[in-house]
Amino acid sequence: MMKRLLILLTACLVLLCPVARAEEPATPREPVLVDKGLDLGTASVHWPQVEGMADETLQAAINGILSEAAGAPALTGRMGLVMNAEPALTAGWEGEIRGDVLSCSLYAEGPLETDRFRSVRRGVTIDLRTGEPVALADLFADPEEALAALEDTLSETVAPELSAHLANSDLLPLPEDFVITPAGLTLLYPASQLSTLSDRAGAVTLSWHELPALDGSEDGIPARFGLTAVRQNDGDALMACFAEGSIPGIPAAIGDEVTALTERWHLPAEPDLYEGGRYVQLEDSRFRGCWIMTDDLGAGIKDFTGSKVHGIRADRFSLYGLTTGQSEREEVRELLGDPLSVVELDRDAADAMRLPEGVSEYRQAGEYRLRLHFDTDGTLVSVFLLP
Numbered sequence: 001m002m003k004r005l006l007i008l009l010t011a012c013l014v015l016l017c018p019v020a021r022a023e024e025p026a027t028p029r030e031p032v033l034v035d036k037g038l039d040l041g042t043a044s045v046h047w048p049q050v051e052g053m054a055d056e057t058l059q060a061a062i063n064g065i066l067s068e069a070a071g072a073p074a075l076t077g078r079m080g081l082v083m084n085a086e087p088a089l090t091a092g093w094e095g096e097i098r099g100d101v102l103s104c105s106l107y108a109e110g111p112l113e114t115d116r117f118r119s120v121r122r123g124v125t126i127d128l129r130t131g132e133p134v135a136l137a138d139l140f141a142d143p144e145e146a147l148a149a150l151e152d153t154l155s156e157t158v159a160p161e162l163s164a165h166l167a168n169s170d171l172l173p174l175p176e177d178f179v180i181t182p183a184g185l186t187l188l189y190p191a192s193q194l195s196t197l198s199d200r201a202g203a204v205t206l207s208w209h210e211l212p213a214l215d216g217s218e219d220g221i222p223a224r225f226g227l228t229a230v231r232q233n234d235g236d237a238l239m240a241c242f243a244e245g246s247i248p249g250i251p252a253a254i255g256d257e258v259t260a261l262t263e264r265w266h267l268p269a270e271p272d273l274y275e276g277g278r279y280v281q282l283e284d285s286r287f288r289g290c291w292i293m294t295d296d297l298g299a300g301i302k303d304f305t306g307s308k309v310h311g312i313r314a315d316r317f318s319l320y321g322l323t324t325g326q327s328e329r330e331e332v333r334e335l336l337g338d339p340l341s342v343v344e345l346d347r348d349a350a351d352a353m354r355l356p357e358g359v360s361e362y363r364q365a366g367e368y369r370l371r372l373h374f375d376t377d378g379t380l381v382s383v384f385l386l387p
Helices: 002-016 056-070 072-081 143-161 221-225 235-242 258-265 329-336 347-352
Strands: 032-040 043-051 090-098 101-110 118-127 177-181 184-188 203-206 272-274 277-280 290-294 311-314 341-345 358-365 368-375 380-386
Touching: 032 072, 032 090, 043 056, 043 072, 043 101, 056 072, 056 101, 056 118, 090 177, 101 177, 101 221, 118 184, 143 203, 235 329, 235 358, 235 368, 258 277, 258 290, 329 358
Parallel strands: 043 090, 118 177
Antiparallel strands: 032 043, 090 101, 101 118, 177 184, 184 203, 272 277, 277 290, 290 311, 311 380, 341 358, 358 368, 368 380
């Protein structure tokens, strides 16, 4: 009996004593960008912040850089004075973290300092390993040569495309602010140097194939942000991008309300008629050589009520081995496989679509159709995404 009692007492003590267990390793946190902001009356001020970094001190320092670049302290402090102003005080951002590199564009417009309308665009690219801002020169294999080549491209290729009606149209010197995406580099200018027809601060977007050689080192910013990958041939990755309903790098998608896009990005010119609808070009620099496609609008050429994006056309495109002005039909077939159908366009049919004579090939990208148009020499000239 006594022996049985001792066994029971021992069992109870074992149950009551804490048992040392091996702690499961914590899942590493991945840094993400989150939106912070304040809305008051007509005023709206939003800016990005980073969450999820293991080093909270470094994270706080990076968030300080982002807040200051967005002008958040000053703008939120001003909101009470302009809460019913028209045009409204508005600040926002776009950006992403890829690998361990952050790149964001920030904008603010309206009565920022006085009752007078003002427009500001900033760009912040940060190495999350160190918290240090990335300079434009850090992107290239030969910085000095690359910046000189970039200046030549702006002077010889972009400057002639600018409207003669711009109040400010100086592309040089190069601005300090920029943002990078898989689709390209965007230079962000002060409005006093480059402005749009709607009197916003201007920008220039260049696809990576238009730029000098990037830093190819494994530890370089381009590789860590994923730019090395997007410059390689990858048909599957390319079609996956189109299957999302948009052409990479263009801030519009099939089915979007055209009114919302024109209110956000503004019209530099009247929509252009094509057979069955109209091409609408928007003022944002990412629409250089790119158009959204919508209905014919009838008599109300600027009334987009009820109109939606029926398609997107890009005459400037370069991603995963597909590049307008360079890719040949046979190269494209090696990249994407044979098309589902091929349509030849004679002069009249091509003119109706505002295209050169040639051949259009159609492929399926998820729920959408990808149309690639080649001129009579077999060179890719236009990329269309259609429902």
